[in-house]
Amino acid sequence: MCSCSFISYRRNTLRDRNPLTVLINPIAAEAEKAVRVAFLHRRTLIVVGRCNVIYKGRAKSKLEPGERIAILKSDGSLLIHRSAGYEPVNWQPPGCIFNVRNRKDILEIEARRQRPRESVEVAFDNIQLLSVHDLTDLGEFSLYASEEDMQKAILLDPSMLEEGFEPISYEKKIEPGFVDVYGIDMNGKLVVVEIKRKTAGKEAVLQLAKYINAIRTKSTREVRGILAAPRIAKDVQRMLVTLGLGYKFVDPKKCAEMLRRSQTVKLADFLQDS
Amino acid sequence: MCSCSFISYRRNTLRDRNPLTVLINPIAAEAEKAVRVAFLHRRTLIVVGRCNVIYKGRAKSKLEPGERIAILKSDGSLLIHRSAGYEPVNWQPPGCIFNVRNRKDILEIEARRQRPRESVEVAFDNIQLLSVHDLTDLGEFSLYASEEDMQKAILLDPSMLEEGFEPISYEKKIEPGFVDVYGIDMNGKLVVVEIKRKTAGKEAVLQLAKYINAIRTKSTREVRGILAAPRIAKDVQRMLVTLGLGYKFVDPKKCAEMLRRSQTVKLADFLQDS
DNA sequence: AATTAAATTTCGCCT
DNA sequence: AGGCGAAGTTTAATT
Numbered sequence: 001m002c003s004c005s006f007i008s009y010r011r012n013t014l015r016d017r018n019p020l021t022v023l024i025n026p027i028a029a030e031a032e033k034a035v036r037v038a039f040l041h042r043r044t045l046i047v048v049g050r051c052n053v054i055y056k057g058r059a060k061s062k063l064e065p066g067e068r069i070a071i072l073k074s075d076g077s078l079l080i081h082r083s084a085g086y087e088p089v090n091w092q093p094p095g096c097i098f099n100v101r102n103r104k105d106i107l108e109i110e111a112r113r114q115r116p117r118e119s120v121e122v123a124f125d126n127i128q129l130l131s132v133h134d135l136t137d138l139g140e141f142s143l144y145a146s147e148e149d150m151q152k153a154i155l156l157d158p159s160m161l162e163e164g165f166e167p168i169s170y171e172k173k174i175e176p177g178f179v180d181v182y183g184i185d186m187n188g189k190l191v192v193v194e195i196k197r198k199t200a201g202k203e204a205v206l207q208l209a210k211y212i213n214a215i216r217t218k219s220t221r222e223v224r225g226i227l228a229a230p231r232i233a234k235d236v237q238r239m240l241v242t243l244g245l246g247y248k249f250v251d252p253k254k255c256a257e258m259l260r261r262s263q264t265v266k267l268a269d270f271l272q273d274s
Numbered sequence: 275m276c277s278c279s280f281i282s283y284r285r286n287t288l289r290d291r292n293p294l295t296v297l298i299n300p301i302a303a304e305a306e307k308a309v310r311v312a313f314l315h316r317r318t319l320i321v322v323g324r325c326n327v328i329y330k331g332r333a334k335s336k337l338e339p340g341e342r343i344a345i346l347k348s349d350g351s352l353l354i355h356r357s358a359g360y361e362p363v364n365w366q367p368p369g370c371i372f373n374v375r376n377r378k379d380i381l382e383i384e385a386r387r388q389r390p391r392e393s394v395e396v397a398f399d400n401i402q403l404l405s406v407h408d409l410t411d412l413g414e415f416s417l418y419a420s421e422e423d424m425q426k427a428i429l430l431d432p433s434m435l436e437e438g439f440e441p442i443s444y445e446k447k448i449e450p451g452f453v454d455v456y457g458i459d460m461n462g463k464l465v466v467v468e469i470k471r472k473t474a475g476k477e478a479v480l481q482l483a484k485y486i487n488a489i490r491t492k493s494t495r496e497v498r499g500i501l502a503a504p505r506i507a508k509d510v511q512r513m514l515v516t517l518g519l520g521y522k523f524v525d526p527k528k529c530a531e532m533l534r535r536s537q538t539v540k541l542a543d544f545l546q547d548s
Numbered sequence: 549a550a551t552t553a554a555a556t557t558t559c560g561c562c563t
Numbered sequence: 564a565g566g567c568g569a570a571g572t573t574t575a576a577t578t
Contacts, residue, residue, distance in 0.1 A: 020298070020299075020403065022403060025294075048405070048407055052413065055556070057556065058527075058556045059418055059555095060423075060530045060556090061415065061418070061556080063415045063416075064413030066411030066412055067410050069318070069320065069409075071343065071355060073357060075358040077358070081345060081353070082409070083318055083347060083411045084349040084351070085351060085368065086351045086367045087557095087573070089415055090556090091360055092360070093558070093559095094358065094359065094360060118556070128407060129294065129296060129407070131322070131405075133322055133341070137341050137342060139337055139340035142336050143334070143571075144333060144336075145571090146569095148569095178568075197333070197570090198571095202551095252333070256334060332571045333571045335571075361559085361572095364571095367573080390571085392571075473576090508576090508577075
């Protein structure tokens with residue numbers, strides 16, 4: 001049975017300069033003080049407690065009282081998480097200005113931004129835990145087997161798509177949008193490649209067909225279309241045949257592995273010499 | 275300079291049964307114990323500390339060591355948040371199975387799910403804060419405009435319902451209850467409007483029909499009924515046709531925007547005059 | 549279960 | 564600043 005708030009000002013590990021403030025069951029006045037310090041020092045703030053939330057902006061929302069987790073980051077972003085669900089119930093992207101006040105023992109925090117003009121207001125009438133952190137995070141994040149990685153892999157080794165294929169460009173602007181990879185096959189025909197990281201559906205085929213048609217209206221040269229994906233949806237096979245398009249199995253994992261072997265390759269490096 | 279872990283087992287407010295566990299700078303063994311208890315009791319877990327994260331599944335990702343916030347919810351969802359950004363750097367949707375172990379003073383937490391088969395592994399080599407919460411959250415979340423806002427918007431701009439429509443009254447008492455909006459169309463016919471904030475089901479149609487019938491028993495004038503909602507349930511379309519009622523798509527979001535705009539417009543007009 | 553459409557989508561890249 | 568496309572998109576509704 002501990003009714004007092006607990007505050008620790010220093011962490012005992014890693015670095016001396018790495019303050020940590022933790023309040024347990026603080027009253028609003030105590031909490032407000034800690035929040036102000038957190039804002040002043042651009043720290044990360046976590047508040048767990050009973051609150052209601054109002055959002056006004058592009059839309060409007062109201063969240064009736066309940067116990068939730070609020071995270072306020074130093075970049076001006078805000079997250080309100082309920083006890084369930086992967087997505088935040090309310091949020092605010094980076095770039096907000098935070099405000100805090102203690103109004104009749106209710107801790108009110110506001111995250112406001114312009115463009116678009118919107119705000120999230122959180123009012124805590126009870127706080128289980130409030131902590132202020134200085135998060136040092138320089139670790140690199142790398143995602144493998146993204147669509148971009150597949151694109152890189154095809155540019156790195158065009159033969160994986162088709163023997164004799166030679167890329168000319170990538171993300172090339174064609175009337176309706178951007179072609180993933182664009183090149184010439186062993187017979188000198190133009191080739192448009194549409195890449196999908198997972199099962200390619202009809203929308204991928206239609207997109208490819210659109211590009212092909214756009215090119216045909218502008219050029220008399222023969223154009224082929226190839227859908228590069230690990231799998232195609234079941235109706236899509238017939239669609240490809242009907243539209244005269246090709247399909248090539250490409251494994252995203254193998255692409256990722258290939259890139260790992262030839263590390264630090266940038267997309268722009270490929271076509272430079274050609 | 276406090277190097278001890280701090281544990282509070284009871285919250286002093288709201289309810290006696292509402293345990294809260296907080297560990298500050300715990301070693302992996304202590305943390306592991308608390309995490310196991312949290313999993314066992316299906317509690318919400320927050321861990322702040324230095325970790326690296328590996329994701330394997332639809333794609334693959336690796337996050338090099340840094341200080342982050344991890345949230346594990348009782349529905350089996352996981353979030354890893356860095357010091358910046360609105361989106362989690364790594365996550366796992368609800369339905370995961372969590373595992374924890376202490377491996378050479380490293381706290382390893384795994385969130386695994388099938389379909390799609392994927393896992394996120396988090397390894398903490400230092401923990402600033404670990405807290406376990408029992409979040410009671412029954413508060414309702416309502417998005418977009420309220421039904422009242424939609425009503426206001428229709429009164430403000432009746433043409434959004436139908437060209438030439440002119441409201442006479444709102445919340446008018448008719449035998450079974452109160453009609454949302456009541457007016458006259460361009461041909462002089464009476465119009466009863468039933469508003470729903472979200473998908474209109476059969477109960478909305480029946481309510482509308484009741485009002486119409488009530489009016490018809492009292493007046494010889496022609497009466498039309500219009501259901502105003504962002505969407506109607508699938509069987510309701512036929513029901514409307516059968517009962518000779520109309521439907522008008524009304525977007526609550528647009529209503530909210532309109533009200534907001536009208537406020538600013540009024541303000542602007544006021545300022546222009548001066 | 550598969551498909552389609554919307555999201556306070558966000559995020560990035562390019563014009 | 565605005566517009567379009569992609570995302571480990573997610574989520575909900577419908578077939």
